[in-house]
Amino acid sequence: SGVTFAYISLLGCVGENLAARLRRRLMATLLTQDVAFFDRHRSAELLSRLSGDVQDFKSAFKSAVSQGLRNATQTVGSLGYLVAMSPRLSAFFLLYIPLVVAVGLGLGSMLRALSKRAAAQQAAANAVAHEALTQMRSVKAFGMEAEELRLYEGQVEEAAALARRLALGIGLFQALSNLAVNGVVLTVLCGGGVCIGRGELTAGELTAYLVGVQTAMRSAANLSPLFGHAIKGATAGGRVFRLLDSRPCIEIDRGRPGLLTELAAPVSAGQDLVRLENVRFAYPGRPDAVVLDGVSLTVPSGCVVAVCGRSGAGKSTVTQLLTRFYDPTDGRVLLAGRDLRSYDPGWVRDRLVGLIPQEPALFCATIRENIRYGRPEATDAEVEAAARLAQAHKFIKAFPRGYDTHVGERGLAVSGGQKQRIAIARALLKDPKLLILDEATSALDSESERLVQAALQQAMQGRTVIVIAHRLSTIESADYVVVMGNGRVLEASALAIFRV
Ligand SMILES: Nc1ncnc2c1ncn2[C@@H]1O[C@H](COP(=O)(O)OP(=O)(O)OP(=O)(O)O)[C@@H](O)[C@H]1O
Numbered sequence: 036s037g038v039t040f041a042y043i044s045l046l047g048c049v050g051e052n053l054a055a056r057l058r059r060r061l062m063a064t065l066l067t068q069d070v071a072f073f074d075r076h077r078s079a080e081l082l083s084r085l086s087g088d089v090q091d092f093k094s095a096f097k098s099a100v101s102q103g104l105r106n107a108t109q110t111v112g113s114l115g116y117l118v119a120m121s122p123r124l125s126a127f128f129l130l131y132i133p134l135v136v137a138v139g140l141g142l143g144s145m146l147r148a149l150s151k152r153a154a155a156q157q158a159a160a161n162a163v164a165h166e167a168l169t170q171m172r173s174v175k176a177f178g179m180e181a182e183e184l185r186l187y188e189g190q191v192e193e194a195a196a197l198a199r200r201l202a203l204g205i206g207l208f209q210a211l212s213n214l215a216v217n218g219v220v221l222t223v224l225c226g227g228g229v230c231i232g233r234g235e236l237t238a239g240e241l242t243a244y245l246v247g248v249q250t251a252m253r254s255a256a257n258l259s260p261l262f263g264h265a266i267k268g269a270t271a272g273g274r275v276f277r278l279l280d281s282r283p284c285i286e287i288d289r290g291r292p293g294l295l296t297e298l299a300a301p302v303s304a305g306q307d308l309v310r311l312e313n314v315r316f317a318y319p320g321r322p323d324a325v326v327l328d329g330v331s332l333t334v335p336s337g338c339v340v341a342v343c344g345r346s347g348a349g350k351s352t353v354t355q356l357l358t359r360f361y362d363p364t365d366g367r368v369l370l371a372g373r374d375l376r377s378y379d380p381g382w383v384r385d386r387l388v389g390l391i392p393q394e395p396a397l398f399c400a401t402i403r404e405n406i407r408y409g410r411p412e413a414t415d416a417e418v419e420a421a422a423r424l425a426q427a428h429k430f431i432k433a434f435p436r437g438y439d440t441h442v443g444e445r446g447l448a449v450s451g452g453q454k455q456r457i458a459i460a461r462a463l464l465k466d467p468k469l470l471i472l473d474e475a476t477s478a479l480d481s482e483s484e485r486l487v488q489a490a491l492q493q494a495m496q497g498r499t500v501i502v503i504a505h506r507l508s509t510i511e512s513a514d515y516v517v518v519m520g521n522g523r524v525l526e527a528s529a530l531a532i533f534r535v
Contacts, residue, residue, distance in 0.1 A: 046101055054093040060279060061085055069283040070360035071319040079165035083158045084278055088271035095268020098261055106257040113251030121244055123235070124226055131222060135215045142211070143266065146204045150270045153197035160190035205263035212259035216252040223248050285359055287381045296382040298468070299373035304337040307372070308469060308499050309357065314366035316352060326352050328522040329366070334469070339495050339512065341504040344519035350503045351393075353519075354471045357501070358388050385409070389467030391494070393474070393503075395458030397449070402431055403438040406460045413464055425460035426490040427453070452483030459490045470494060472502040474509055 065081060118125040167174055167183040174183055223245060230236035302308050316327040326349050334340045342350045355361055356368055359380045368375040375383065397405050406418050413421075418438065422428040430453055434440040442448050442457075449457065462470065472491065492512065495502070504510045518526040 050093045050097045054089050057089050064279050069285045074320045077162050079162035080158045083161055088275050091267050091271035095264050098264050103261050106254045109254035117247045142208050146266050149201045150266050153201050156194040156197050160194050163187045163190050209259045216256050285380055294379040296379050298371040300371050302336045302371050305335050307333050308336040309334040310369040312367045314363045316363050326522050330524055332517050336499050338514040339500040340515045341502050341510045341513035342517045343504045348519040349522045359383050387468050389462035389465050389470045391458055391462045391472045397442050401439045401441055405457055410464050421460040421464040424463050424493050425456045426486050427456035427460050452487050455487050456490050459494050463494055470498050470500045474505045
């Protein structure tokens with residue numbers, strides 16, 4: 036029992052270490068993928084890789100080691116013993132083995148394909164559940180609980196149907212293996228009978244040989260239930276390893292030689308900090324839909340440039356090129372006169388650009404941790420200073436736990452306006468050279484609105500700012516206005532011209 040304890044616990048620990056290492060490597064790979072990767076893969080699908088697939092791979096690995104190795108060596112050993120005992124009798128079933136292997140491989144590849152489809156369908160069902168659970172307020176607001184359940188049931192039923200077919204296939208495989216095992220015994224019996232009739236073998240020798248055959252076949256039969264496990268593990272492992280091989284197009288490789296980590300040249304007030312030259316762009320997921328069709332615009336240092344235009348005109352897309360979430364299909368984005376691609380993307384996002392998105396997301400953490408996100412080394416005093424600038428200090432202090440108030444999942448415990456001001460503080464804490472601000476379109480009550488606007492005006496003071504403007508007041512306070520439409524710049528001018 037001491038050996039059993041050592042063996043089971045050692046195997047368990049090795050399996051858990053393997054799973055933890057795989058999960059760590061997979062998460063590290065996912066975090067370094069570019070934004071286009073997340074356009075292609077749904078988060079529920081990636082979560083399935085991290086949890087279910089790694090789990091299946093680990094179980095298959097453990098059963099392959101614990102039972103597979105033992106039974107496989109026993110089978111091979113017994114077969115070798117049988118061949119040594121009587122090469123003539125062994126010839127009967129050795130001839131028959133290639134046929135069994137061929138049938139096994141054929142059936143195996145069919146079952147692998149089925150297992151892949153079943154797993155993909157299960158991931159689709161998970162995605163439906165994930166979406167409903169993360170959008171619970173919308174589901175409830177539109178009374179869609181029953182519809183969501185119907186959708187989920189449909190997906191789960193399809194996954195279950197595929198899993199049932201897989202179970203039938205695995206059952207068939209095991210039945211055929213049993214048949215093959217009995218077939219071997221029968222073949223040896225018939226062949227042995229013939230040999231005894233010819234006086235080439237004694238009944239005693241045949242009996243001894245049959246005992247050997249049974250040992251070999253028992254070990255082989257023990258291998259067959261592992262087959263289903265192995266199929267599931269191999270498909271799950273295949274998906275995990277394929278994902279581990281994904282390489283981002285825009286690689287964040289901090290400190291890579293040759294990449295700039297500071298502005299290429301000093302930029303004084305009024306000189307171009309950023310320039311877009313004839314930029315064309317289509318999202319990788321929709322390469323046929325041209326979103327930017329030859330956009331040129333200039334952002335002078337220290338100026339506020341308001342970008343406006345109809346919904347879908349490509350305004351946010353311009354900001355996504357500046358953060359290097361994507362690279363232009365054609366044309367150039369220049370920073371201090373050098374192509375943005377010659378800068379380290381990590382530096383661009385950490386130090387150059389501060390982004391205040393239209394709908395900021397908060398993490399399930401305290402307000403302090405949320406503001407500090409992006410600059411973990413910032414002191415408490417710096418966090419408070421940023422919050423003051425963002426008109427957030429007062430309301431944060433009014434909470435009983437102040438900066439240590441937990442904002443809950445997706446920041447649901449704070450109001451929309453408060454969330455926006457926390458996001459403004461977070462961006463300001465980085466003290467970015469270029470502030471990109473996507474003005475919220477969602478309505479806030481007038482007091483909140485006034486505070487958010489005041490926070491934004493403060494944030495823009497003395498900085499280079501690109502603001503995607505939805506309010507006239509924002510446009511009025513800008514130095515330059517760019518009007519976009521159909522992926523082009525329709526008008527670009529100093530505000531004075533618009534005022535005429
Ligand atoms: N990740 C994406 N994949 C494919 N197409 C996208 C993606 N994001 C945006 N688009 C498309 O690109 C076009 C421009 O979108 P963009 O978000 O830049 O517009 P916008 O001017 O900022 O609009 P709004 O003011 O409504 O935010 C739209 O037609 C949109 O459908």
